[in-house]
Amino acid sequence: MLGLGGALVVSAAVLFAATQSWLVAITFVLGAGVLLGGVMLLDRMRAEPATDSNPASDWSVTVAAIERTGEAIAITDRANRMVCANNLFLDSFGVSAAPPALPFERDALEAVTLLARTAWRDGSAALDKVAGLDDSDWQISAQRAGRGDDHLIWRLRPIARESGADLGALDLAGPFGKMLSRAGIETAITTADGVIRAVSTGFAERAAGDDRATLVGQDFVSFLRSDERDRIFFAREGRGGTPQTLVDVPLVDPETRAAPAGPDEATSLMLLIDSGVGIGSGWDGAAQAGVAQL
Known part of the structure; x- marks a missing residue:
């Protein structure tokens, strides 16, 4: 930097000696100074790394x-x-x-x-x-x-989602099924094809004469018969038995409204209700049964 300044002064003195004009010498010094300053500014800008005010998101x-x-x-x-x-x-x-x-x-x-x-x-x-x-x-x-x-x-x-209970896994052979049988309601769980998956002990006794029989894999309707008046009886009991009211309860999860898939899945809870059990039944023995319950 000092070398450039000294060279500029010497050049100005030589120019004055040659022209005998201070105006020419001063003009030369100013022009050379502006040029030198511009070169230094460009050099500094090139040396400093460019910064981005909006860097790319990481x-x-x-x-x-x-x-x-x-x-x-x-x-x-x-x-x-x-x-x-x-x-x-x-x-x-x-x-x-x-x-x-x-x-x-x-x-x-x-x-x-x-x-x-x-x-x-x-x-x-x-x-x-x-x-x-x-x-x-x-x-x-x-x-x-x-x-x-x-x-x-x-x-x-x-x-x-709360998964619904396995409706096809009701324990009909346990206390629940026995309680219903005592009330005159026999129960069975079947597939869509009418194949038995489970029965209560009361159903097994009335259908097969053995309360320990499982009856799994057999046709549900094979244990029933109907007469000319479309009344339903247990086939083993014949006409001497009590007419039954058959209720088919679809095993549908109330949360999803979807029935179990697959031909082997339990789809129905079959209820066989003695006609004399309910109050107001049209069967001849209904009145006596109703009076006894009252």
Whole structure:
């Protein structure tokens, strides 16, 4: 730097000696100084690394921040493209499912799509319960976020459905079946083809003469017969037996409204009720039975 300054002074002195004009010498010094300053400024700008006022987003940090137990989280942009998601979301829906295009039934999918529109418009929206394709429902919320409000943060919390009881596993041979038999109600569980899966001890005794007989695998109707008046009797008891009222109770889970699948699954609880048991029955012995109960 000092060398350049000295050279500039010497050059100005030589120029003055040659021209005998201070104006020319001063003009030379000023011009050379401006040129030298410009060169130094360019050199400094080239040496300093360029800084970006808006650096690219580091989504790996975001993924680490949204990793939560029991909550599936995904972030989508204005084009409904998923930019990141946590492990629970990916495990539940896969990498190709970007909200609101989730693998739901049509009605649920329409509800989630409407939720997305509301969130873009109002800033946030939520659904308390959306039916999934598996044994879980989902509580879903979406919130607008980002520097330009150009992203949606989706939060999905699974709601486990309570599994209904195994209706085909009723213990008819136990106290429940014996209690019904004592009241004049014999019970059996059958498949859709009418094959017996289980019977009460009372049913086994009246149908086969042995209360220890299981009768599993036999046709339910083979133990019954009807007369010309379409009254139902136990075949073993014949006309001397008590007419029966047959009630077919479908084994349908009240939570899912779906019957068990498969030809070997229990689908019906058969109730054979002695006609003289209920009050108000039209059979001749009904009045006496009713009076006894009263």
